[in-house]
Amino acid sequence: MADTKGGNLSRLVLKQAGRAKEKILQNLGKADKTTDEIFEEHLQNFNTQQVNATRLHKDINNYLRCIRAMQTASKNLMETLSDIYEKEWVGQDMLYVQAQNNEMLWADLAHKLSDQVVIPLNTYQAQFPEMRKKIDKRGRKLIDFDAERHAVQQMQNNPNRNEAKFIKAKNRWKM
Numbered sequence: 001m002a003d004t005k006g007g008n009l010s011r012l013v014l015k016q017a018g019r020a021k022e023k024i025l026q027n028l029g030k031a032d033k034t035t036d037e038i039f040e041e042h043l044q045n046f047n048t049q050q051v052n053a054t055r056l057h058k059d060i061n062n063y064l065r066c067i068r069a070m071q072t073a074s075k076n077l078m079e080t081l082s083d084i085y086e087k088e089w090v091g092q093d094m095l096y097v098q099a100q101n102n103e104m105l106w107a108d109l110a111h112k113l114s115d116q117v118v119i120p121l122n123t124y125q126a127q128f129p130e131m132r133k134k135i136d137k138r139g140r141k142l143i144d145f146d147a148e149r150h151a152v153q154q155m156q157n158n159p160n161r162n163e164a165k166f167i168k169a170k171n172r173w174k175m
Contacts, residue, residue: 019140022147034146043135050128057121064113071106078102148172 026033078099085095148169155166 015144018147019143022143022150025150026146032146034142034149039138046131046135053121053125053128057118057125060113060117060121064110064118067106067110067113071103071110074102074106075099 078095082095082099085092152166152169155161155169
């Protein structure tokens with residue numbers, strides 16, 4: 001059991017080292033890089049959507065906090081007005097009704113904003129990490145593909161190549 005874990009770990013480290021080497025070679029211009037312009041455009045759109053969704057989430061939450069603060073301020077104002085309003089003045093009973101109505105409207109606004117905007121936005125944002133994992137996996141597979149392609153090209157150009165290794169590398173590259 002320990003040997004298989006050690007073997008898996010060493011294989012993982014070798015894979016990551018190979019990918020790092022391939023990325024360095026590509027960045028230095030020593031190896032060509034497979035590009036997909038359509039995918040790059042979609043990736044740019046994805047990144048823009050993620051940034052915009054994060055900004056919208058932050059602003060909506062700030063707006064919701066402000067609504068709750070206004071709700072508290074409105075409640076305090078109505079309490080103050082009711083304290084200073086004397087019983088014999090006209091409209092004393094209407095002041096309490098107006099205060100309750102205001103409180104209900106502020107609470108309803110906060111509740112609807114939370115239900116109809118914040119919860120769907122959270123659901124939308126929860127999809128980004130999963131998609132990011134898929135994008136990263138695609139990037140790793142592309143680097144592996146480029147590395148295999150470069151290995152096949154090097155073997156193809158080598159006149160003293162081992163045919164068995166060449167066929168094996170070519171089959172791995174085709175998969």
